[in-house]
Amino acid sequence: MLPDSRLDQLLARHAEIEHALSGSPDAEAYVRLSREFAELSPLIERVKALRAAERERDGARALMEDAAGDPEMAALARAEADELDGRIEELTREVRLALLPRDAMDERGVILEVRAGTGGDEAALFAGDLFRMYERFAALNGWSVEVLSMNEGAAGGFKEIAAALHGKGAYAKLKFESGVHRVQRVPDTEASGRIHTSAATVAVLPEVEEVDIAIDEGDLRIDVFRASGAGGQHVNKTESAVRITHLPTGTVVAVQDERSQHKNKARAMAMLRARIYEAEREKRDSARAADRKLQVGSGDRSERIRTYNFPQGRVTDHRIGLTLHKLPEVLAGDALGELVEALVTEHQAALLAEAEGLDRGAA
Known part of the structure; x- marks a missing residue:
């Protein structure tokens, strides 16, 4: 039962x-109240x-009792009550889902980082396939x-x-993607047809x-250097690349893609804030998560979460035991939503089960 109070x-x-x-609230109060009203x-x-x-169901039950001498009327009232019970x-x-505690960051965009792991060039x-998958999924979501x-x-x-995906609700949909993604396929360079x-x-x-987070400028070491790699001669002529080190945590980010040092620094700071915030949140929530086991997986980036098997054309998410024989559609971003929705549903189910257990304990 939901608490009526x-x-x-x-x-x-x-x-x-x-x-x-x-009434006539001032502009600031109007914005704040409008936001709360829209959320509620x-x-x-x-x-x-x-x-x-509930009122209609109670009325149907009362009619059942009043029509005890009229079997046909009582049967109609019982059918209506049963239908309303389901509703x-x-x-x-x-309502329970709507009452669940929400992640304060769910409506935010995300910083997405994809790194090649074991397997060399393959x-x-x-990693390129995965990034393009998320890029297409982002486009589908606007x-x-x-x-x-x-x-x-x-x-x-x-x-x-690393990329920023700007859009409302991006974090809510993609937050369970963190972890190790594994691929099994025959590389183009493999003459014997062996699966790697x-x-x-x-x-x-x-x-x-x-x-959201306070970072003391005094805790930062900012180095500028000449960018390397593709980009023509310009990148080697100016010190536009930026490396920022957060001394207390040892977190390091470097950005060199823009010709503007100012833009590179802004991008690096955005990445640094995201990494430090997430590290602090993981530390804060680790004990609670260990006790409650409510996350779909641990969120640990070393955890193998999904396998993309090309010979069998399947994608398997190991955390929820879901396999889709739609590998091309998943990598195209079209069917990624099916995996995302299944992960969100599993997480909500765990939260509901805990909330119901707390309700029974309080009863």
Whole structure:
């Protein structure tokens, strides 16, 4: 059962905000109240629908008792009550989901980092495949992609690449992608047709704003140097590349893709904020996560989470035991959403199970 007092409080708060908005709040208060009203409204609609269904069900049950001498009427009332019980169960689950604690970063964009692991050139090619998969998935979701830094592989693909995916809700959809992705396929250079296994590591970090984390300028060592690699003669003539070291944690980021030192520094700071924020959050949540086991996987980047098997045309997510025989569609970004939705659903189910256990314990 859902706690009625909690639902009553939410209904009262929604009505209070509605009344305040109908008055003449100042601009700042209007924005704050409007945001809270918009966040509450979908939940309130479900709560009102749940309460209405419960009233109708109670009415149907009362009619069953009143029609005890009329079997036909009693049967109709019983059928209606049974149908409403199913509707109430569905609405109760929807309200429970809406009441679950939300990750404060879910609505943010992400910093996506893909690095080739074991497998040499083949791993770099696979890292390129993965990055393009996320790039296409971003396009399908209406997010923009900004490459922050890259180091190309000798035979193609990337030794490593980092990009910002700007779009509302990107972190909510991609946060379970962190970990080791493994590929099994026959490389183009393999004459005997032997299957090789390679790997790439994916890290998904929420985009972090300056207000989210305080970084003392005195804790930073900033080095500028001449960029190397592709880009023509210009990159070797100016010291536009930037390396930032966060001394307390030893975190290092380097960006050299833009000709502007200022732009490279801004990109490097965005990556640094994301990495430090995530490290602090992992440290803060590690004990709780170990106790509750609520994450889909540990989020550990060393954990093998998924295998892409080319000979069999399948993709298997090892955390939830899901296999899709749609490897081309997954790598094209089209079917990645099926994996994402399954991971989110599994996580929500674990949260619901814990919430229901707490409710039973409190009863």
